[in-house]
Amino acid sequence: MVGGMFGPFGAGTGFGWYVIPPLAMLLAVTLIMTWHVSKTEKWTTYRRPLYTIAVLAENWIIIVGLSLILTGPPGVGSFGKAVAFFTTLAIFWGFTIILASSKIQGKFIPELGKFRPDLIYPTGANLARGEIFTGLGMKLILTTFPAEIATWGWLPVWNWWGLTWAVISMVLLVAVRGMTKMQILMRRMMYDKYLGWSGQLIEEGLLWIGFAGLAYGFLNVFMGYVPFTVVYPRYWPGLVFLILSFIILVPVRGWLKLRYDRITMKFSTTVGLQALLYLGVVVMFYGLISLFMGKFFGPSSSLGLVVGGLVEVGGLVLIVFGRAKSLMNDRKGQIPQMLWVLAHVEEEIRMKVMTKRMHVFYQLPPERRLEHMRNMDNALKELPEPQRSLVFKSRLLALASLPEEMRLELMKTMDKIMMGSGM
Amino acid sequence: MEKIPAAPSIFKKLMWINFGANALVIAYGAATLDAAIFSIGVIGEIVFVILSKLGAA
Numbered sequence: 001m002v003g004g005m006f007g008p009f010g011a012g013t014g015f016g017w018y019v020i021p022p023l024a025m026l027l028a029v030t031l032i033m034t035w036h037v038s039k040t041e042k043w044t045t046y047r048r049p050l051y052t053i054a055v056l057a058e059n060w061i062i063i064v065g066l067s068l069i070l071t072g073p074p075g076v077g078s079f080g081k082a083v084a085f086f087t088t089l090a091i092f093w094g095f096t097i098i099l100a101s102s103k104i105q106g107k108f109i110p111e112l113g114k115f116r117p118d119l120i121y122p123t124g125a126n127l128a129r130g131e132i133f134t135g136l137g138m139k140l141i142l143t144t145f146p147a148e149i150a151t152w153g154w155l156p157v158w159n160w161w162g163l164t165w166a167v168i169s170m171v172l173l174v175a176v177r178g179m180t181k182m183q184i185l186m187r188r189m190m191y192d193k194y195l196g197w198s199g200q201l202i203e204e205g206l207l208w209i210g211f212a213g214l215a216y217g218f219l220n221v222f223m224g225y226v227p228f229t230v231v232y233p234r235y236w237p238g239l240v241f242l243i244l245s246f247i248i249l250v251p252v253r254g255w256l257k258l259r260y261d262r263i264t265m266k267f268s269t270t271v272g273l274q275a276l277l278y279l280g281v282v283v284m285f286y287g288l289i290s291l292f293m294g295k296f297f298g299p300s301s302s303l304g305l306v307v308g309g310l311v312e313v314g315g316l317v318l319i320v321f322g323r324a325k326s327l328m329n330d331r332k333g334q335i336p337q338m339l340w341v342l343a344h345v346e347e348e349i350r351m352k353v354m355t356k357r358m359h360v361f362y363q364l365p366p367e368r369r370l371e372h373m374r375n376m377d378n379a380l381k382e383l384p385e386p387q388r389s390l391v392f393k394s395r396l397l398a399l400a401s402l403p404e405e406m407r408l409e410l411m412k413t414m415d416k417i418m419m420g421s422g423m
Numbered sequence: 424m425e426k427i428p429a430a431p432s433i434f435k436k437l438m439w440i441n442f443g444a445n446a447l448v449i450a451y452g453a454a455t456l457d458a459a460i461f462s463i464g465v466i467g468e469i470v471f472v473i474l475s476k477l478g479a480a
Contacts, residue, residue: 011455011457018451020444020447021444021447021448022444024440024444024447025440025441025444025467027440028438028441028444029441031433031437032433032437032438035431035433035437037431037433110428111428111431112431113427113428113430113431114427114428114430115431115434115478161460161463164448164467165463168463168466168467168470171470171471171474172470175474175477176470176473176474176477179474179477179478180477226459227463228458228459228462228463229457340427341427344426344427
């Protein structure tokens with residue numbers, strides 16, 4: 001058997017029944033997110049075809065693995081294996097970037113209740129898959145050693161237990177974190193809870209843990225080992241980079257995020273925050289690779305630099321552009337959902353939230369105020385009766401309770417919206 | 424106050440597949456005395472229990 005850098009490859013580096021656990025988990029999670037649940041609405045109105053395709057394409061990662069496993073023995077590379085791997089990988093990238101389209105989000109329907117994977121998944125998939133591309137790019141840049149170029153030994157190996165661990169980490173990073181994040185957002189608005197660092201630490205802490213888990217899983221996938229079984233060289237200075245990534249992603253990014261209103265955040269600010277996130281991911285991978293491979297690496301060969309560089313750019317585009325665009329779509333899509341939740345709480349809380357939103361709107365420059373107040377107006381129209389009237393009434397009462405100067409300014413914007421919709 | 428409906432019933436059904444998949448990992452880890460694979464399964468169960476609780480909340 002061909003061995004890897006740290007001894008023979010682990011169990012699960014090949015093709016066997018051990019493909020089932022990660023496949024079953026991926027299929028279950030993606031089917032939950034796309035299944036037909038409404039008795040009255042057409043499936044494609046609330047689960048748009050593009051969304052369904054992109055979500056089900058999460059399972060494509062199995063095909064990416066098979067492209068390495070079925071084209072030759074583990075760890076033995078060939079031109080054919082490289083073509084199969086990079087082609088399937090490029091298709092996976094394509095399936096991811098389409099999640100940044102605004103055509104992803106379907107119509108709001110009350111039957112979905114609080115179950116809105118369409119508001120969490122697009123940003124989560126760009127985040128998780130962006131991390132995978134960034135990590136693979138880093139690994140190829142740093143560890144495509146000249147001695148392995150002729151034998152294609154630099155190609156990833158693949159391990160299914162590593163993938164099982166990565167899928168679990170992905171569920172933590174995307175689903176658990178996404179749902180927690182939405183709950184924190186609503187509790188902040190409605191009950192003034194988690195306002196300061198407590199909410200931010202949960203949010204960013206889950207991000208770092210999820211990232212670290214996913215990064216570790218995929219490094220094992222690419223190296224062909226079962227997680228937690230190989231005694232790596234453990235080059236402790238690498239830990240400094242892991243700590244640095246924690247500082248970038250948790251306190252620094254958390255502090256910056258606390259300064260902005262989430263719903264009305266500008267695209268440029270969002271892009272900036274994603275660029276910082278990308279930096280955190282790069283630093284984390286550099287730390288992990290040094291920690292596990294025994295030293296601080298520089299670029300290993302020009303082939304590694306070119307191939308790894310391309311994969312790296314793929315990761316950068318997904319995290320910085322794809323995720324920023326998805327976040328903008330999601331924030332807009334969240335408004336009817338939030339109003340729907342608000343329609344189910346006491347009048348007093350609804351009024352409080354609406355008054356807070358009016359204050360946020362007032363502080364925006366006129367053009368952005370118009371855009372965001374129009375978004376709320378459109379979201380209100382999506383609600384069924386009697387919930388729509390309830391929220392509408394609270395908005396009017398909140399407006400009436402504002403100081404005159406604010407009220408007049410906001411009413412001017414509302415007039416513009418009414419005139420716009422009447423045209 | 425009227426309650427918002429929780430996650431659709433399919434959520435629960437498919438969540439069982441996840442429990443099953445992780446149980447398979449745990450069983451394999453136990454049968455082969457492989458502590459690493461066993462732990463992956465246990466952590467998987469924990470993550471999916473949290474997810475199912477969040478989904479039903």
